[in-house]
Amino acid sequence: MSFYTVVAVFLTVALASVIFWVFAPKENQTVWRSTVILTLAMMYLMWAFTYLAQLHPLVAPRRSDLRPEFAE
């Protein structure tokens, strides 16, 4: 689990996009291509940023309302 996960997922998404570009339905091709690939890209970006933000955290969750029983 590291930065390379992000890169690996990127490559996967890029590959999926290329595959879709080639095999997009013939009818309304532009709309299909743009919509699906853009969706993939946006979803990837959002995931990647969330993942990266937690990769090397600078703050840790802190709370004082947990009951000791929770430890077991």
Next chain:
Amino acid sequence: MSEKYEAMFRSAEMSLVQLYVPQEIARDTVYSLGNRGLVQFRDLNRKVRAFQRTFVPEVRRLDELQRQYRYFYSLLCKYDIKLYEDFEDEEDEEAIAASPAASAHKLAPRTSKIDDHVENGTLIEKRMQQLVEASEQLELQKSDLEQFRHVLKAGDEFFAQSAGLTSQDSRDETFPRSVSFVTGTIPRAKAGTLEQILWRVLRGNLFFRTVPINEPLYDAKAQKKIYKDAFIVFSYGDIILQRVKKVAESLDASLYEISDDQSNRSKQLLEVNSRLADVYTVLDTTNTTLETELLAVSKELHAWNTEIAREKAVYETLNLFDFDSNRKTLVGEGWVPQDELGGLQLQLANLTETLGVDVPSIVQVLETNRTPPTFHRTNKFTAAFQNICDCYGTATYREVNPGLPTIVTFPFMFAVMFGDMGHGMLMSMVAGLLVFNEKALGKMKRDEIFDMAFSGRYILLLMGLFSIYTGFLYNDMFSKSLTLFKSGWEWPSHWHVNEAIEAKSVGTYVFGLDWAWHGTENALLFSNSYKMKLSVLLGFIHMTYSYMFSLVNYVYFQRWIDIIGNFIPGLLFMQGIFGYLTVCIIYKWTIDWVAIEKPAPGLLNTLINMFLSPGTVEEELYPHQAKVQVCLLIMALICVPCLLLIKPLHFKFTQDRHQHIALPDNEAGLVQHETNTGAEAVEDDDDEEEGGHGEEFGDVMIHQVIHTIEFCLNTVSHTASYLRLWALSLAHAQLSTVLWTMTIQIAFSMRGFVGVVMTVILFGMWFVLTCVILVLMEGTSAMLHSLRLHWVESMSKFFEGEGYPYEPFKFIPVEFEDEL
């Protein structure tokens, strides 16, 4: 048929065509074109006044007929008869629009049929008017007699009362001879006024009584039923009585003479009753006849009106046509999508064949330097998204259509602000309902709000689906977290009650936000930092993506100077400042600051210090940071004069050459007009200036100065504007947390029967408020913010929007407007 260009990324290529149509089949030709909706006709008679055009008499005649139809419709409304409309027609028309062969077969109605309509219209109108008049007359008579009857009945009361009065006062048994009276009815609101006026006029020498009539009566003046009072006035003398009558009449009272004798009055009553019975019968028959006629009309009226509206549209279009020199052929000019030309020719050929005319219609493509209209081919899915962009402005001909990326970016930006799985599911379910039942709902009559939701159903659907995804990443479902994957945090093995404990990092949560953060004391600290950076990153990427479209446009239109003078300096400026910031954000995330035991530098300060004290870096993010930042700063600063000067200077140096080229260009354009059309004088009027023939150096300079200032300021302000993504998603998450704790959570602390009841009640409250406030209200607000991000932040990067929409001549379904 040739394959159609999709026309979504850029608008369809259009050609200007000239149609030569023999006069005898002109009407049929235009009618069949109207069925298809292909040609946007240009007005060739711009100089001819509206009432001097060729087909004005026809249009007038049809106008008159439409007025008659509107009159019938108002009568239908008045008598509460429903208009009979059939929807099967519309499906037919869709099929026709799809194939040129079929539309040729649906011919225009014969002219004799239209003549019949006109004759019928006048005939029916006359008859209706007579019937309505008769009915109104009878209605008046009826109300007159009814009022008389009421006065007669009230008379009994008057005399009984006054008899009682007189006997109590022990005066004469009857009134003196000279005392006489006036009786009648008066609108209830005016009864008091009448009494006051009479009191003053007669100086109190009168006896005034009113009796309210319980049923509303038709009043001729008010044209509706109103409440009235019967009144009686006793006074002395004929002259005074005349005066009383005048006063009463001026106050819209109707006067009726009744006898003061009981037996006479009953005789009068009998007579009135018998007359009323007669009026009732006649009125009934009249109304039945009228309603029968109206019923017959209601069955046909819609079809008639549609036919006439089409006929009128045809003649109005023909008014745009021009005659050729020997007045045998009509010449029309219009825009047609280039890939539909074949279809158009085929259709016209079919039509000539069906009609059996030996002179064919001719379609001729013209070369022109006029700007064609913008036409994006949309379907039921893309139409709503295209509409979002068209609301802002119609794209310039052949420029990149912002509607295409909007299909994804609009709902996604919305979802970043609205991220919650539960709310997203609610929204997608509603949208799904609309989408699955779209055929049934499409035929239904919809009110304004519902129509808005219906036409935007695919936007709603995508918004809902993306919200589920972003909610999944935010790990929010109705403000609760899901514990799907193994958490990356581990709490200590034991602790005391109320001891503050901190978790230890043991890994990274795979998908979305770690649920360990849920409910912690510093959850907001983390989620704010995350969402803020997320919005800056997404915003920057969105803007860069949009900015790239401007490059695509410049390359397509071959405006190389714009690439050098606008695109490249702008790109470097933007990337040098905010591109650098995004790289820094991502770089900082990838470094394990705890492991290398260095303090993590604050990025905000880094960026600020990059401008305030270039060359010095307090906390280093990476080696040689100071040098890199100085280089970037210098690059950005150099870009500003480049942006400002390159384009105007280029214009200045090429201006002379430009003018030399412009002249023959212009001439060629003129020659073309002369050869192609008969009305060159008209043509020159609406010729648009193209290629900036009339532009001066000063104009270009001022334009570029404004552009430069705007661009540099916008780079900063637009990036900041994307922080709304963070602000709204924070507000949404907090609001749903608050709603949860203030409603349904209260129920969980109760036990027993009360707990059960409260859970049900509070769940209801929570659910209703979730739908109304969180989904509907917050959803609307997030949608508006997303709309703004597209119109301002994204579209300003490349969109020119100087086109005009393609509106082909097509029959539209007509409906009567409710005037009432």
